[in-house]
Amino acid sequence: MTEYGRGPGSAPWHPEDPYGDGGWGGQQTHTDPQSSYDGRPQHHPPQPQYGGWGDQQHYGEQYGQQHYTDPHQQPPFDPSRQQSHPGAPQQYPQSGWNDGTAQPYPADPYAHQGAPYGGEQPGPYGGGPDAYPQPEPPGRRDAEPEPRPDWDPEPGQDDHAFFAGGGRNDHPERPGADGDDGDDGDGENGENTGRRGRAGRRGRGGKGKKRRNGCACLVVVLVFGGGLGGAGYLGYHYYKDRFAAPPDYAGDGTGEMVTVIIPKGSFGSVIGRKLKDAGVVKSVDAFVAAQKDNPDGEKIQAGAYLLRKHMSAKSAVAMMLDRKSQANVLVTPGERNARVYADIDTKLGLPAGTTKGIAEKQYRSLGLPNWANTDTDIKDPLEGFLYPGTYPAAKGMKPEAVLKEMVSHANQAYGKYDLAAKAKALGLKGPLQVVTVASLVQAEGKTHDDYRKMAEVVYNRLKPTNTETNQLLQFDSTFNYLKGQSTIHISESEINSNTDPYNTYTHKGLPPGPIGNPGDDALEATLNPTHDGWIYFVATDGENNTEFAKTYAEFQRLKEKFNASSGN
Structure with a gap:
């Protein structure tokens, strides 16, 4: 059975020899038929698993690149591809990723074990923080998560992306989870700690965690406080709507008069809204309550009403029920046009005969249906088309506007059949x-x-x-x-x-x-x-x-x- 983090062909681990090769003082040599260096000392560091890479084949074969099979020939040395870090010792020649080849490194049998809390872990050569791990392939750093044997099994709550405030890579099992380039071995001073785990995260300082915990607490406090505030607001308005009297004026209003037109089909709240918008009542709820309290409140019909501003809702209902305040023309069933014309003149304050004269001259433009006025002996083309109902007729309105509304109502009534x-x-x-x-x-x-x-x-x-x-x-x-x-x-x-x-x-x-x-x-x-x-x-x-x-x-x-x- 191959131990995790050791390549094929490695010697079994022995408790007396943790490195399996007698330490760096005496390197163990063996012949590996799959190795590129026949008979040469081979050391196998933990190899990342990229879809089967390292399973009896080199990285270069995965990329379709040539690898060196001559046991007596070393790969050509390219200094430009050698890893270089400030203060790092010069290493033996190795090939980079760009040429498709990969050179094995000495194995680290303890690579799978996490370091003690706050401690450091030696690098892959047994050295200290000056050793560097093998770089990851550029195209694979974010493609698949790398198994991390030294990952902290009990991450703190602040490691979560929500509390860390991180971006795309804020995940403990992905490279770059702390927002850097993915090399968690770097410490604060650019030194390599030789591990990819909690020590690397702590190397960047624990104060950030405290700061994030503080932000998280602030968020919780704000959310909790906002919830209490919202509940209190809703509770206040619930109490106000259920038990408190709606805003209302007192008395019969001021001396300023205003005309309010109530459309057909309007019910209590609609009427109340019209009155409130005109400055007659103080609130819609006050009017609705007053209309319900008045036994004749439901008799308020569509039409125009001459009312005073700033009236109590009770006074407004009573005034609307008084015919003297109704600025309307009422057409009763069977009523002739001559009587309707006279009523319009009275309501609009016009001389007698004004509306009749307009009807005679402008009847064609008032909206009659095409089947009306087919007989030349008809005395009044609008007769039969001023449909019974209540129509607004307040001072300042034009007679033709009132007549058009009546004809429109007739068209609707006759149009049903x-x-x-x-x-x-x-x-x-x-x-x-x-x-x-x-x-x-x-x-x-x-x-x-x-x-x-x-x-x-x-x-x-x-x-x-x-x-x-x-x-x-x-x-x-x-x-x-x-x-x-x-x-x-x-x-x-x-x-x-x-x-x-x-x-x-x-x-x-x-x-x-x-x-x-x-x-x-x-x-x-x-x-x-x-x-x-x-x-x-x-x-x-x-x-x-x-x-x-x-x-x-x-x-x-x-x-x-x-x-x-x-x-x-």
């Missing part, structure tokens, strides 16, 4: 007629239950087979629209003498366009009417109670009931 396909299925000419029917249903129906029956009445009277009214709708609402009024007491002479296309007593079919702005319920009922045969209806109480009939005889009885309730 395929009105072209629905019109065809219902026997109508196009989407505009669907909206027109919805406006009639909205105007004539009084309750939600009336809408579907009212839609059926319209469709039954439009049928060519209608012999009851001969395709005449005969709706008072259409006549009132063209007259700009709202009354149920219309004389037959007045109705029959008017030939306007909106008079459905004298013109068959639908009016040219919508007579108001229908809401969601009326629109959905228009698209889904009943099929019970209704063709007549009478508001028997004159206001909210509408009754339906299928025959003319039933209609007469309902009419008599109406006359009795109204005093006719």
Whole structure:
């Protein structure tokens, strides 16, 4: 068995002769058939294992270089390749790595044993710190880790790369682990200690370890302290959020007024953010809490609000619920455009008729769908497209901006349905007629239950087979629209003498366009009417109670009931 660190052919170790050759005084000679020097004294230092190098072949063979096989010829001596160190003795000629050959050195049987702590280990020639180990191949220094029999089996924590602060080579089993050129035998003064281990690391001073230990402790303290600080910060804010009252102003605010616009679909925190950004409330949380505490807090809707700055959250909620502070225009289902125009003028502080004039001149640029305004007899192209809802209308805004928002809402509402396909299925000419029917249903129906029956009445009277009214709708609402009024007491002479296309007593079919702005319920009922045969209806109480009939005889009885309730 070959001892670790001894080359093949070495004599066995003897306790009385630790060098196996009687010491340097009497060198042992033997004939090694694998040696380059037949019969010459051979000494084998520990050979690094590089993928099988030294296993019955020379380094030069690994590199494809020629080695010397003549037992009587020495390799040519090249002084330029001889190792040279300051203060080192001249050694016998040896070949460097560049020529592909490697010369064996005397063996060191104790090369595998670590030196005592703080002690020195002799070099490969039995000398002291002046001896130099054989250099490593340049291309192999970082390729593979070299086995190090003298490596410290119990490295300190500060040898770890994290605490050492080293770079690429900070590893105890790799050359250059201490940041130098890999030759761990060098001491502080450039002297070779003859070993590659802990002594070499200690030779560079133990103060560095203490310094690194101090840095490590500092890092631990900072991390631990930062963790405590972070926990305290989170705990404080958790307590503050859970138990402390949110920041809030006191009182009803200053005299400075500000307009706040709340978008559609906004909920408590969004509204609170808008108010805080405008300087009305001090915090979002305060507003959310005040809105929850107010029984009517959830009734706050989208729109514009005229509020004071620096108000308490409670006062802000109460003021937003007050209609006087609401800088909005509210379009109700069935409301006509003429009323909407007047409301916009009032909210914006404009002369009467300003918004109506803009609508007449700029309706094409307000976003109407391409199927709108297809009849030249339409009185107002925007009728039916100022969709019911609440819209901001604060002073300083332009009327066309308010109208555009209303038309945009109508496009969204109508866009949810395929009105072209629905019109065809219902026997109508196009989407505009669907909206027109919805406006009639909205105007004539009084309750939600009336809408579907009212839609059926319209469709039954439009049928060519209608012999009851001969395709005449005969709706008072259409006549009132063209007259700009709202009354149920219309004389037959007045109705029959008017030939306007909106008079459905004298013109068959639908009016040219919508007579108001229908809401969601009326629109959905228009698209889904009943099929019970209704063709007549009478508001028997004159206001909210509408009754339906299928025959003319039933209609007469309902009419008599109406006359009795109204005093006719």
